[in-house]
Amino acid sequence: DAGVIQSPRHEVTEMGQEVTLRCKPISGHNSLFWYRQTMMRGLELLIYFNNNVPIDDSGMPEDRFSAKMPNASFSTLKIQPSEPRDSAVYFCASSLGLAGTHEQFFGPGTRLTVL
Amino acid sequence: AQSVTQPDIHITVSEGASLELRCNYSYGATPYLFWYVQSPGQGLQLLLKYFSGDTLVQGIKGFEAEFKRSQSSFNLRKPSVHWSDAAEYFCAVGSGGYNKLIFGAGTRLAVHP
Numbered sequence: 001d002a003g004v005i006q007s008p009r010h011e012v013t014e015m016g017q018e019v020t021l022r023c024k025p026i027s028g029h030n031s032l033f034w035y036r037q038t039m040m041r042g043l044e045l046l047i048y049f050n051n052n053v054p055i056d057d058s059g060m061p062e063d064r065f066s067a068k069m070p071n072a073s074f075s076t077l078k079i080q081p082s083e084p085r086d087s088a089v090y091f092c093a094s095s096l097g098l099a100g101t102h103e104q105f106f107g108p109g110t111r112l113t114v115l
Numbered sequence: 116a117q118s119v120t121q122p123d124i125h126i127t128v129s130e131g132a133s134l135e136l137r138c139n140y141s142y143g144a145t146p147y148l149f150w151y152v153q154s155p156g157q158g159l160q161l162l163l164k165y166f167s168g169d170t171l172v173q174g175i176k177g178f179e180a181e182f183k184r185s186q187s188s189f190n191l192r193k194p195s196v197h198w199s200d201a202a203e204y205f206c207a208v209g210s211g212g213y214n215k216l217i218f219g220a221g222t223r224l225a226v227h228p
Contacts, residue, residue: 004158043159043205043218055214091158099216100209101147101166106158 004107006092012113018080021110024073025094033104034067034077035091043091048099049075055099082114117142117210121219128196129227136191136222138206147209148189149216150180154202162204165189176200201226 005024013019025032034046047057049069060067064083069075079086089111093104118141128134140146147166151159163174170182180191189206206219 042220045216048214050214093158098209098213100213103149103161103164104159104216106160108156108158 004092004094004105006090006107006110008110009108010111010113012115013082014115015083016081017114018078019082019086019112019114021077021090021092021112023075023077023092023107025075025092026105027073029094029096029105030072031095031097031099031102031104032069032075033091033093033095033099034075035093035106036088037091037109038088046077046090050098079112082112084114087112087114117208117215117217119206119208119217119219121204121206121222123222124220125223125225127225127227130198131195134191134193134196134200134224136204136206136224138189138191138219139187140189140206140208141187142208142210147213148180148182149207149209150174150178150189150191151205151207151218152176152202153205153221159205162191196224196226198226198228200224 007022032049037043046059047067048055052069067077089109091109093106095102095104120139149164150162153159162178163172165172165182203221203223205221
């Protein structure tokens, strides 16, 4: 298995632009997570899907952020409009079960820079 | 509220020396406990996890961790550190009806030759 696939690996954009990050989870996994990692705030869970349904989106910073999981093999995280404070590494992870009990497999991350 | 504390932000050890990374958790029920490692420029990888049974858990890369309920701790150990162990280490606890994983702030390990 190729593991969790994220694209793009690097994204540089200007403030106000729309950014879309993509994730393909490991086949057969039924939970998907989006995290954001910064030096200041560490690793933060943004949203958690189980069987394509959002279970916990309390970590989504504000309405500028949205996430979708149209099917079991694809998810997107969109930021519109982007701001410099959104600069971070965004990780997607997937697992076979609940967030708190099963191993999460992380993708390589997308490094986002908003100028 | 559930929480995870990793008291040490940075630790430096010499190659070949022993290592212990501390982790304290706050959780009312029986916790699921995890240690993850993040090498530079990569995502997190599971080292080991504990839920029940033997309180000394063996993981990958020669790591082990011991669950101590009385101390609410789940410290990670390795008897002899290799230069390739330089990374950031995260302790985590499953909570919220096991529908949430709470990560600690991480401990960055540097290894001197």
